[in-house]
Amino acid sequence: MPKIKVLIVDDQELILESLNIVLEMEDDIEVVGLAKNGEEAIDYCEKSQPDIILMDINMPIMNGVVATEKIKPRFPLAKIIILTSYKEVEYVLAALSHGAEGYLLKAIHPKNLIAGIRVVHNGGTLISPEMADKMIKSMLKSGISSTVDTNNEFGLSAREVQVLHKLALGLRNQDIAKALFLSEGTVKNYISNIYSKLNVKGRREAAYKARETGIIDP
Known part of the structure; x- marks a missing residue:
């Protein structure tokens, strides 16, 4: 029976090595790489x-x-489990929205980590009841805000309003990407959509129009 090939991605050497040791002890798992x-x-x-x-x-x-956003379209067979040391819903939600199969806290017991890997490998997902509850609340909240946002006369989505807000603050594309956990390419796409919907040609004009029409606070 072929082994489950696992790639571990973490910038902390200690975590990389610890996970490597734990996983290599399992007969059905092979660690194929340690990335930082x-x-x-x-x-x-x-x-x-x-x-x-x-x-x-x-x-x-x-x-x-x-x-996650870059890997999923290129390697659709790879299943991604997010490792997080804190319960910040935005990060996990962002990764799940790009196709991650679930998340685990870094403090998890090795036995549960291995069980989680096998669950995902067999087609399951890993989302705690607590996270599912947060996700539902977050989706409801973003649903409400996106309804409000798409009610603006230009039909901007909630995400486009977020990008527009950062743009109006003078942030560069790479800074907007970091702030909203998007790739720069995705930010560029949002900005070109915003320009098209607002019928403007540049950042200054977009920011001015957004403030004048009340899409963002003056």
């Missing part, structure tokens, strides 16, 4: 075609949310 950021994770995906990726959120160069 999202870019390295993409390289390992090309070389090793992992079945499961244990993905940290906060990493230098490329964080786990952006890495």
Whole structure:
């Protein structure tokens, strides 16, 4: 029976090595790579075609949310489990929205981590009742806000309003991407949609129109 190929992605050496030791003790699991950021994770995906990726959120160069967004379309068979050391719903929700199969807290018992890997490998997902509750509340909240936002006369979505708000504050594309856990390419797409809907040609004009029409606070 083929082993489950696992890629571990975390910028902390200690966590990488600890997880590696724990997983290598299992007969049905093979660790195919240890990556320290999202870019390295993409390289390992090309070389090793992992079945499961244990993905940290906060990493230098490329964080786990952006890495998930980039990996999923290119390697659809790879299943991603987000590793997080805190229960911040926004990060996990962002990763899940890009196709991650679930999340685990880093403080989890090794036995439960291994069980989680097997569950996801067999087609399951890992979302705690607590996170499911937060997700529902967050979706309801964003549903309400997106209704309000799309009621603006230009038909901007909730996400486009968020991008527009950051743009009006003078943030560069890469800063907007970091703030909203998106890739720069996605931010560029949002900005071109915003320009088109507002019928403007640049940032200054977009910011001025957004304030004048009350989409964002003056």
